[in-house]
Amino acid sequence: xxxxxxxxxxxxxxxxxxxxxxxxxxxxxxxxxxxxxxxxxxxxxxxxxxxxxxxxxxxxxxxxxxxxxxxxxxxxxxxxxxxxxxxxxxxxxxxxxxxxxxxxxxxxxxxxxxxxxxxxxxxxxxxxxxxxxxxxxxxxxxxxxxxxxxxxxxxxxxxxxxxxxxxxxxxxxxxxxxxxxxxxxxxxxxxxxxxxxxxxxxxxxxxxxxxxxxxxxxxxxxxxxxxxxxxxxxxxxxxxxxxxxxxxxxxxxxxxxxxxxxxxxxxxxxxxxxxxxxxxxxxxxxxxxxxxxxxxxxxxxxxxxxxxxxxxxxxxxxxxxxxxxxxxxxxxxxxxxxxxxxxxxxxxxxxxxxxxxxxxxxxxxxxxxxxxxxxxxxxxxxxxxxxxxxxxxxxxxxxxxxxxxxxxxxxxxxxxxxxxxxxxxxxxxxxxxxxxxxxxxxxxxxxxxxxxxxxxxxxxxxxxxxxxxxxxxxxxxxxxxxxxx
Ligand code: GLN
Numbered sequence: 001x002x003x004x005x006x007x008x009x010x011x012x013x014x015x016x017x018x019x020x021x022x023x024x025x026x027x028x029x030x031x032x033x034x035x036x037x038x039x040x041x042x043x044x045x046x047x048x049x050x051x052x053x054x055x056x057x058x059x060x061x062x063x064x065x066x067x068x069x070x071x072x073x074x075x076x077x078x079x080x081x082x083x084x085x086x087x088x089x090x091x092x093x094x095x096x097x098x099x100x101x102x103x104x105x106x107x108x109x110x111x112x113x114x115x116x117x118x119x120x121x122x123x124x125x126x127x128x129x130x131x132x133x134x135x136x137x138x139x140x141x142x143x144x145x146x147x148x149x150x151x152x153x154x155x156x157x158x159x160x161x162x163x164x165x166x167x168x169x170x171x172x173x174x175x176x177x178x179x180x181x182x183x184x185x186x187x188x189x190x191x192x193x194x195x196x197x198x199x200x201x202x203x204x205x206x207x208x209x210x211x212x213x214x215x216x217x218x219x220x221x222x223x224x225x226x227x228x229x230x231x232x233x234x235x236x237x238x239x240x241x242x243x244x245x246x247x248x249x250x251x252x253x254x255x256x257x258x259x260x261x262x263x264x265x266x267x268x269x270x271x272x273x274x275x276x277x278x279x280x281x282x283x284x285x286x287x288x289x290x291x292x293x294x295x296x297x298x299x300x301x302x303x304x305x306x307x308x309x310x311x312x313x314x315x316x317x318x319x320x321x322x323x324x325x326x327x328x329x330x331x332x333x334x335x336x337x338x339x340x341x342x343x344x345x346x347x348x349x350x351x352x353x354x355x356x357x358x359x360x361x362x363x364x365x366x367x368x369x370x371x372x373x374x375x376x377x378x379x380x381x382x383x384x385x386x387x388x389x390x391x392x393x394x395x396x397x398x399x400x401x402x403x404x405x406x407x408x409x410x411x412x413x414x415x416x417x418x419x420x421x422x423x424x425x426x427x428x429x430x431x432x433x434x435x436x437x438x439x440x441x442x443x444x445x446x447x448x449x450x451x452x453x454x455x456x457x458x459x460x461x462x463x464x465x466x467x468x469x470x471x472x473x474x475x476x477x478x479x480x481x482x483x484x485x
Contacts, residue, residue, distance in 0.1 A: 014175050032061040035125060046150055051094060078121035084117075125173050191415040201245070216320070323373050
């Protein structure tokens with residue numbers, strides 16, 4: 001069953017809607033109701049959400065309208081519906097991470113990014129589906145069933161933030177938030193034909209993001225356009241005293257840089273990510289070459305660059321991320337959160353709760369990580385992976401001496417069929433081979449749609465930059481958006 005029904009996402013962009021609401025030309029209430037209607041008509045097919053928070057959204061919209069009536073500016077996201085990945089804490093609203101183990105849990109506080117969305121006048125509209133605890137690349141590892149790609153309901157939306165990507169692609173919300181530990185914003189953005197930005201590690205607060213791998217996790221925006229992605233990023237970026245890894249430095253908004261073009265920009269096409277053992281499908285490779293040509297036509301100086309250690313990113317990631325996950329997920333013990341399966345002793349209760357509460361991929365990661373950290377194996381696995389991570393940082397540093405921005409595919413293929421890779425974890429892991437290196441380095445990267453593959457489905461290309469280069473990345477992405485077929 002693969003019914004193709006086109007990029008559904010039609011509807012006004014966030015910038016346009018916020019301008020209309022701020023000026024009083026439209027009410028936030030009407031904007032929210034329009035999006036709730038779209039959700040009602042197609043959510044049954046797409047399943048982007050774990051929960052649509054309609055009542056709260058209407059209430060928030062009314063507060064925005066009241067502000068406008070009273071002559072107060074509600075902020076840059078005035079009345080814009082924003083879908084939130086369901087691993088972001090929302091006060092009083094279930095936050096499940098698409099896992100049974102969090103069943104019934106309602107956080108007593110909002111994640112900082114959620115508070116910032118509200119403070120900017122944005123309207124949270126629901127919690128989006130994900131791979132359980134953000135572990136996966138297809139949103140099939142959800143305890144609540146898969147999300148489907150709005151471009152072709154027989155295919156995956158990518159993952160783990162598949163619900164957030166699909167929500168924007170389907171027009172359910174002009175903006176959404178996801179989290180990216182190894183590619184979970186960029187890869188679904190590519191597969192759903194939307195823009196997705198993973199910011200620099202520490203630039204967006206992770207306070208209230210349920211941790212997967214704390215040295216890699218980062219929150220970031222999805223949007224239908226580069227300008228809309230910049231709008232949301234500018235609203236959520238900056239230092240947060242609640243997150244000890246947050247960068248204590250003033251935030252520079254990216255939106256003012258968007259029109260600067262690519263003239264004189266030095267762009268390196270990562271050779272390891274275009275040919276050799278990591279080569280993408282030929283149709284994806286052609287789109288990357290076309291993107292390089294488009295940047296050159298806009299005045300960029302384009303050349304090839306080698307980032308040799310990128311070859312080992314995937315292997316290092318699958319030791320570091322599970323190691324951190326095995327530690328982070330120890331807190332789900334049947335006592336502190338959600339699900340408890342009773343048993344005669346505490347130990348048996350914990351075992352029963354975790355056995356019933358976690359799905360197979362989460363259990364696999366916990367076991368891999370515990371093994372990688374165990375005495376006797378620590379040096380050979382975890383220690384070695386950390387050394388590879390250092391090599392990756394050094395190789396990127398060398399590349400950024402010669403280039404401002406690097407270019408690669410986001411994902412090896414377009415969206416694959418639901419079920420095609422779910423029995424083969426290794427094949428699934430390969431989806432993130434181009435996205436993982438930036439997480440290991442802590443650098444920002446953006447995926448921007450750039451045409452379609454042989455099957456007519458969206459292809460995304462990835463732009464990578466050094467720490468805090470979000471402005472340059474979004475500005476380059478805007479050039480590609482302009483040139484996209
Ligand atoms: N797909 C990768 C994984 O399964 C990355 C996930 C993510 O970025 N959250 O770990």
